[in-house]
Amino acid sequence: MKELTLIGIGTGNPDHLTRAGEAAIREAELILIPRKGSEKSDLADLRRTICASVLGPEADDRVLAFDLPVRDASGDYRQGVDSWHDAIALAWSKALETRAASRVALLVWGDPSLYDSSLRIAGRLSPMPKIAVVPGITALQALTAAHAIPLNAINALVVITTGRRLRDDGWPEAASTVAVMLDGECSFTHLDPKGLDIWWGAFLGMENQILLKGPLASMTDQIVRTRQDARARHGWIMDTYLLKRRD
Amino acid sequence: MKELTLIGIGTGNPDHLTRAGEAAIREAELILIPRKGSEKSDLADLRRTICASVLGPEADDRVLAFDLPVRDASGDYRQGVDSWHDAIALAWSKALETRAASRVALLVWGDPSLYDSSLRIAGRLSPMPKIAVVPGITALQALTAAHAIPLNAINALVVITTGRRLRDDGWPEAASTVAVMLDGECSFTHLDPKGLDIWWGAFLGMENQILLKGPLASMTDQIVRTRQDARARHGWIMDTYLLKRRD
Numbered sequence A, B: 001m002k003e004l005t006l007i008g009i010g011t012g013n014p015d016h017l018t019r020a021g022e023a024a025i026r027e028a029e030l031i032l033i034p035r036k037g038s039e040k041s042d043l044a045d046l047r048r049t050i051c052a053s054v055l056g057p058e059a060d061d062r063v064l065a066f067d068l069p070v071r072d073a074s075g076d077y078r079q080g081v082d083s084w085h086d087a088i089a090l091a092w093s094k095a096l097e098t099r100a101a102s103r104v105a106l107l108v109w110g111d112p113s114l115y116d117s118s119l120r121i122a123g124r125l126s127p128m129p130k131i132a133v134v135p136g137i138t139a140l141q142a143l144t145a146a147h148a149i150p151l152n153a154i155n156a157l158v159v160i161t162t163g164r165r166l167r168d169d170g171w172p173e174a175a176s177t178v179a180v181m182l183d184g185e186c187s188f189t190h191l192d193p194k195g196l197d198i199w200w201g202a203f204l205g206m207e208n209q210i211l212l213k214g215p216l217a218s219m220t221d222q223i224v225r226t227r228q229d230a231r232a233r234h235g236w237i238m239d240t241y242l243l244k245r246r247d
Helices: A019-027 A041-062 A076-099 A118-122 A138-149 A163-169 A218-236 B019-027 B041-061 B076-099 B119-123 B139-147 B163-169 B216-234
Strands: A005-010 A028-035 A061-065 A103-108 A128-133 A157-163 A177-181 A196-202 A212-213 A238-244 B001-007 B032-036 B063-067 B103-108 B129-134 B159-164 B177-181 B194-204 B208-216 B239-245
Touching: A005 A019, A005 A118, A019 A041, A019 A103, A019 A128, A041 A061, A041 A103, A061 A076, A103 A157, A103 B032, A118 B139, A128 B139, A138 A177, A138 A196, A138 A212, A138 A238, A138 B129, A157 A163, A157 B163, A163 A177, A196 A218, A212 A218, A218 A238, B001 B119, B019 B041, B019 B103, B019 B129, B032 B076, B041 B063, B041 B103, B063 B076, B076 B119, B119 B129, B129 B163, B129 B239, B139 B177, B139 B194, B139 B208, B139 B239, B159 B163, B163 B177, B194 B216, B208 B216, B216 B239
Parallel strands: A005 A103, A005 A128, A028 A061, A028 A103, A157 A177, B001 B103, B001 B129, B032 B063, B032 B103, B159 B177
Antiparallel strands: A157 B159, A177 A238, A196 A212, A196 A238, B177 B239, B194 B208, B194 B239
16 A cells, blocks of 8 residues: 655745655655646746755656646536546546555645545545645644734634635624635735735745735725736735735 | 844744744844743743754853743733733833944744734834744644644634633533643543543653543543652643544
8 A cells, every 4th residue: 555645845935845745755655746827837846956955966867747637617616626627637647556655645735634635535545545634834824923913812712714714705794814825816905804914924934025014994995906016926826815904 | 113023932842943033033133031939940040051062152242131020910801911911011121222223133932813912912012123923833732733633623613722711611612622721720520531542742742741641431530640740849830722622
């Protein structure tokens, strides 16, 4: 039985890597780097750089990048995600078959537990490998660290949600703090901004990190514009944000 | 002006430390280890061990442990926390004054942004130092990694809350997943267990890690008993859990 270790590598800053992540990279005979069609080569290269920083020149022999299928965005969202995960599992299986390695690692942005599908996809592999997870720094942690703010208010709950849910369902009842991930469409523009503050960040932990914060009412346009410009300049963007309701 | 770096060191496994955390420990002239009265010496020693693993014998000169005041648990909770934070800020100030160091680091369990008061306390220091934050692996991430499960369901929101809120407010509306922290009283016993599954973990990432999971209805007694026994055996316990509503 193969062993598959999902390694959370943080948000693009090689210094987000933990000692456990370094050890897991060293121990793997084969390191898979799934490459999304939408990703620009600098993002794919970054993971090779992280491997090389642990393994040195040996990284070239052990790292295997492979292309992920593209999600069909038409039709039902859940069904589209479902078929996409099947297709990804197939792509993983093919990549796993190319080498006679029994200890395999897969590098995951952020943490494999938070809005990442690797665990669900691993569950579709046949034969099923033995799965281990190495936690990594998430975009939310990189965001709060960069702004030097706490995520939660004292004894208060925190809601983590997606851009899609925020747009469809509005502000979650009873929440004073809402953290939003996977938002390609600035869903905060659909909220009544009254009484809300936003802390936004893109390319968190990386050299080109951008941070903006302030009352949502006065920051909305600036964040939308900054995001558009940065995305056009880099060809891609990874961003996340935190909203807090003022007391 | 002094620089104060809050370093998230994870949940007790030295391998949770990130490269950024290692660098911040190396760069600090003085490393503060706040010691809670309730903590047993093995927990205080663990942080010295982490420093020593980065600095070698030099750690002895740079590390300064100091006692934190104890929170007054009688009276209003928020007011009690408020006075406690004032008292802690005073203890920090005294510790900061003992050495002529300008670059100071403070080691924080988990991540300084999540149910930790260091950022709020740092804001009370006078003169106010320049604050930097190094994110660390939280107990929630150590929990999901150990169980090899995702935190969120696909496109679903996640609520992170405290034991106190879960006990007082019950299950948060609209949540399919609830992560609970700071729960010294097994507040899940106050919920109707029907349709709920629990993933529980104590001493996460450490040698004596304990994991339990299953339907809440059948796991409640076992978790309460296991927690009591482990706490009696070690003199302290750090635990956290995740609840999911079955579809």
